[in-house]
Amino acid sequence: xxxxxxxxxxxxxxxxxxxxxxxxxxxxxxxxxxxxxxxxxxxxxxxxxxxxxxxxxxxxxxxxxxxxxxxxxxxxxxxxxxxxxxxxxxxxxxxxxx
Numbered sequence: 001x002x003x004x005x006x007x008x009x010x011x012x013x014x015x016x017x018x019x020x021x022x023x024x025x026x027x028x029x030x031x032x033x034x035x036x037x038x039x040x041x042x043x044x045x046x047x048x049x050x051x052x053x054x055x056x057x058x059x060x061x062x063x064x065x066x067x068x069x070x071x072x073x074x075x076x077x078x079x080x081x082x083x084x085x086x087x088x089x090x091x092x093x094x095x096x097x098x
């Protein structure tokens with residue numbers, strides 16, 4: 001039972017998946033491209049929040065798993081070119097939703 005408490009592999013995978021989706025939507029390396037419309041941004045945000053809500057309902061996340069999810073998410077954003085301070089603020093918002 002205690003080992004299951006520390007198994008955060010699904011949470012890490014979800015965090016990485018969220019970050020990859022966010023990077024596809026808003027790749028900092030391609031910042032010279034035209035900005036997407038406000039409706040497109042709104043729709044993407046709703047999909048993002050919906051995925052978080054579904055994951056939260058399907059998984060019992062303890063403090064350790066939340067921390068692992070957040071850490072995987074934040075580092076994937078930083079590796080993708082996001083400013084570390086901005087990645088930290090997005091990660092904080094994500095963890096509040098969890």
